[in-house]
Each structure stands twice: as C-alpha cells, then as structure tokens.
Amino acid sequence: MIVFLHCGFLFYHAYEYLNESLFQNILIHEAKQLERPFNKSSEILDNFFDTQVQKIISITNDASFDHMDYKKFLPFIKEKLKEDKTFEKFIVGTPKGEFYNTHGGNPHFNMIRTFDDTSEDTRPRSIRRRDYWKQTVGSNEQHKKKIFISSPMISYTTSVKQIVVAASIVRDGRVVGMVGGSLSWDIMKPFLIDLKNNFSHPERIYLSLIAPNGTYWYHWDRAKIIHPLKNFQGNNILDNFGENVAVSSFVQYDKNDSVALIGREVLKGKRGFETFEHNDKRYSAFYGKLDNSGYALIAASYTPKEESILLAILFVLLSIFLTELVVYFLKRGLL
Structure with a gap:
C-alpha cells in the first residue's frame, strides 16, 4: 500500500511538472539562456553602427x-x-x-x-x-x-x-x-542573418531589429519589413509629393499583444526576457536597446513543447530512480 501511495505521489508531481505552468517556466529558463548570445549580438551591432x-x-x-x-x-x-x-x-x-x-x-x-x-x-x-x-x-x-x-x-x-x-x-x-x-536592405540582411550564429540553435532563432520609432527594420516575417505600397498593376504608389508611399510595421502596435508589450518596454529603454505565443507556437525572448544607435534588438527562440516534455519525463524518471534509491538505502540502514 505504501508503495502504491508513493508511486501515486510521484506521478502526481510528474503530472504537475508537465502541465502548462511548468512549460511556461521552461520557456522563461530558455529566455534567460538567450542573454549571453544576445549581448554578443548587440555588441556586434553596436560596433557596426559605430564604425559607420x-x-x-x-x-x-x-x-x-x-x-x-x-x-x-x-x-x-x-x-x-x-x-x-x-x-x-x-x-x-x-x-x-x-x-x-x-x-x-x-x-x-x-x-x-x-x-x-x-x-x-x-x-x-x-x-x-x-x-x-x-x-x-x-x-x-x-x-x-x-x-x-x-x-x-x-x-x-x-x-x-x-x-x-x-x-x-x-x-x-x-x-x-x-x-x-x-x-540598404541588401547590405544589412546578410549581416543580420549571420547574427543568429551567435546562438546555440540558430535554426530556432528569430531576430527583430527595431528603429527608435518602433519600425521593424528586420523581422522574420517579411511582410513586416518596410516596403513600397503597390497598385494592382504592381507599380509603386506615389504620394502628393511624388514620392513612394511606404508600408511600415511598428513593434508597439504589433497585432500580437505580447509582442506589442515587449515592444513598448524595449522602446522605453528596458531590458529583459518574456514569453509569447505566435501561430500556436510558444517562444522565449530576450530584448534590449543597443548602446548608441537608438535601435533595439529582440531575440526570440522557439522551443518545441514535445522536446520540453521529453526533457521533463527524463527528469521525472531520474527523480523516481533517485527517490527509490534513497528509500532502498534507508530500509537497509545505510543512510
């Protein structure tokens, strides 16, 4: 009976570990892990802008x-x-x-x-x-x-x-x-893409470079990068001054409320980590302003929930093993 109660207790905590709140904690942990490569990327960007x-x-x-x-x-x-x-x-x-x-x-x-x-x-x-x-x-x-x-x-x-x-x-x-x-964008794009190599899993990193007024200069969604407004014939639309009408997206007004909140914080000069959901996927993010240019950087990382659950299961199994090992030694008076 004691064994059943003990197993039930352990599996209850295993369930608690795998629930949503714990997955959120895993995401927060992932966000904190982004800080070091984020700092390196920020330093590279600062040096680039300072040089120019x-x-x-x-x-x-x-x-x-x-x-x-x-x-x-x-x-x-x-x-x-x-x-x-x-x-x-x-x-x-x-x-x-x-x-x-x-x-x-x-x-x-x-x-x-x-x-x-x-x-x-x-x-x-x-x-x-x-x-x-x-x-x-x-x-x-x-x-x-x-x-x-x-x-x-x-x-x-x-x-x-x-x-x-x-x-x-x-x-x-x-x-x-x-x-x-x-x-130009053609000059900046490969430079910014290369920044992802500072992170341990570049294929999971999504960067946003943001101007002082909140405009996205770089974003993983191309539609959010500034581009000329075109008519049905594919020609650029001109304003009353005869210039191209540009379509810009702003982080502080992002349709994703969590991203917009991060945007408002980073534009205030704040620095930190957060999590958000995008297209039914959960992301960890670290954000902060660059030192001299007025620009800001957001580094987001996608962590598959299945992978997190697998790690959690391994952790729980290890906890069960260690707990049973302690019980075994206690019964034999070895501890």
Missing part, C-alpha cells in the same frame, strides 16, 4: 565641404563610395532641404536631385520630411555637430529599402548641411 558613424563624421570634416561647392564635394564622396562598399550611396543635404547624392543629379540645377534630372522644366526633390535631415539640420537650432541613424525608409531616388547614418556639416559655428550614408 565614424566614417560619416570623417567625411563631413573634409575640406571639400568648406564652401559647400558641389564641384568639390561630389567627386570626393563618389570616390569614397568606390572605396567603401558598405554604403549604397552618399547623400548631401542643404539647409533648404534640397539634396545631392552619388547616384546622379540635374546639371540644370547644379547637380541637385530633381524629379526629372534630364529636364530644366522640373523641380528639386526635398528631404525636409526625412527624420535624418530634421535631426541634423532642420531642428538643429544650436548648430551643433549632430549624429543620427534614421528609421527605415524607401529611397526617393533609387527606391531601395534603407536606413541613413547622418551627421551635420558645421563650419564657423553654423550648420551648412549634412552628409548621410545609405545602408
């Missing part, structure tokens, strides 16, 4: 920008682009919001980018609505050298998905413009 920022600062300090003469700075940045394949293009913005870049220009407008660079009967494009211009020039009333890494956007002139690393051009105590380096 230093490149842009160096460019803004060049003498070719002293008088903002396009005949001097355009050849300079074009040569820099040949030397550095990390950037898709360089952009030079003026205090008025007009801009030059390394992909062309209108000779009728002193190489300013226009809506038709072959015509003199056109108008200049403008980056006044771009966050990187606003931060480094438009709202820079104190005329300081400001650095900014933009939110994801669709390029006005090349239509690529990009983020822009920007810095103010300051001469004689005044902001006279800005330089931006475009980091």
